[in-house]
Amino acid sequence: MEANLTISEVPPQWNSKPMYHLPPWGEPLIVLSILSGAMFLTRRRNFQIFGMRKEGYHDSFLDSDDSTSSDDLLFHDPENDDDSQGGLSTSKHLPKRRKCCGMLVYTPNSSRFANHLHSRILQKFPFLIEMFYWVITYLFYRMTKVISARIFTSSIIDVAQAHGLAVLDFEQFSWASFLFPWTEHSVQQWFMNGHQTGLTVLNRAYALIHVPGTVGFIAWYYYIAPSNSTFATIRRTLTLTNLFAFLTFTLYPCMPPRLLPPEYGFLDSVRHDNATSIWMSGNFVNSLAAMPSMHFGYAFVIGCTMIHHAGIFRWTLEKGEMKKGLLGKIFYCLVGIGYPSMILVTIIATANHYWLDALMAIVVAWAAYLCNGIFLTLLPLEDLLLWVLRLEKPIPSTGERFRQRGGRI
Structure with a gap:
């Protein structure tokens, strides 16, 4: 069956001029600017790092049952009388009561350290916690190549x-072939024959x-979500999507189309165009991690969140959530559909993923959403x-600053 997957025609010449290539520090600077801007916008203006602390900070929107404390990788136990004060109960320092695997567990209450300098810095810039979580997630990804290499030597x-060849075979010759009316090769060849400038743009986008x-x-x-509970659900979903994908990368290494032998007809257009990302290069980057596509998995979760945020499928709004006008709803729906669609075309046209990779990314993302509460055990x-x-x-x-401004977004 593999012989039927090979391509006999001569591939067209690559004539498109490469786009501007960022210097090595360009991408880290972009990400650092985004994180620094978020840290600044979500800072707590009425809280001083230095000086006497008169009283704990309180936000009335934390009074609701679904956001009774600082979240993390998640929520504190709403039944915990001490913890439910959201940082206000710093005098008694009673142990926290947690539910873990059906059992009640008592853990130390760190509120006694609230006046330590590093605690006060985090209280001033709470988005730093989110940055910490994503650094940990990125480090887990970096380890998938090492672990997988040790398993398969x-x-x-x-x-x-x-x-990779099994994926192509399944898409083209199995009972499910009707789900994949166009082959990855035909999509890339459409761009290669007369639309190479478009492929160059997609290379840079990837x-x-x-x-x-x-x-x-x-x-x-994080800035505009109506509650930390809502934001945490999305963050946990993305995190668990990562972990499910990392497990698959490790146990099921899959070569992307661009790395298959030349007889299968794919061009590694991203490298050919000198458009590789610093985040996707280096000794610890797993180039054999096609299944599932995290590019599309992330985009799918983001798209679903945008459509949810538009509010067109909900009868009620959350506490603190502002009603959106018609243009706002249209905008969020267009982004919610357009962004994943653009990423899907990009990963196929650049031969970085198979159609099945995107389909499995949807399955993994939905599973992560349904199971995201598993992080509560941590x-x-x-x-x-x-x-x-x-x-x-x-x-x-x-959402605090946004709500205080009474904005509509």
Whole structure:
């Protein structure tokens, strides 16, 4: 069956001129600017890092049952009388009560460390917690290549190539072939024959949009989400999508179309166009991680969030959420549909992923959404880590500045 997958025609010449190539520091600067801007916009203006602390910070929008404290990788237990004060109960320092695997667990209360300098810095800039979570997630991704290589040793290239060819075979010759009316090769060839400038634009989009776009979305949604509970659900979904994907990368290495032997007809257009990203290069980047596509997985979650934020499928608004006008609803729906669609065309045209990679990304993202509460079991570990670091976790400022301005977005 593999012979039917090979391409006999001579591929067209690459004639498009490369777009401007960012210097090595360009992409980190973009991401750092986004994170710094988010940290500044979500800072707590009425809180001083230095000086006497007169009283704990309080936001009336944290009174609701679904956002009773600072969140993290999640929520504190709303049944915890001490913890439910959202950082206000710093006098008694009673142990926190957590539910873990059906059991009630008591953990140390780090509120006694609220006046430590590093606690006050986090209280001033609570978005720093989000930055910490994503650094940890990125480090997990970096380890997938190392772990997978140790599992499959020297045969990993052959295994990954066999998996990639199996994906092509499934798409074209299995009972599910009707789901894939166009082959990845035909999509790339359409761009190669008369539309190479468009492919050059997609090459740059593949390199530049994924990481800055996702980081920018997290920063934006942290700022305008109606509650920290809502924001945390999306953040947990993205995080669990990552972990599910990382597990797949490790146990099922899959070679992307661009790395298949030349007889299969794919061009590694991103590298040919010198448009590689600093985040997707280096010794610890897993180039055999096609299945599922995290580019599309992230875009799918972002798109669904945008459509949800538009409010067209909901009868009621959350506490603190502003009603959107017709133009606002149209805008969010267009972004919610357009962004994932653009990413889907990009990953196929640049031969970085198969159609099945995108389909599996949707499955993984939905599974992550349905199971995102699994992170709640880690709260006792987080409490212990905070205790060891002598650190009090800040109350999130999600949506606070936006609500105070009475904005509509």
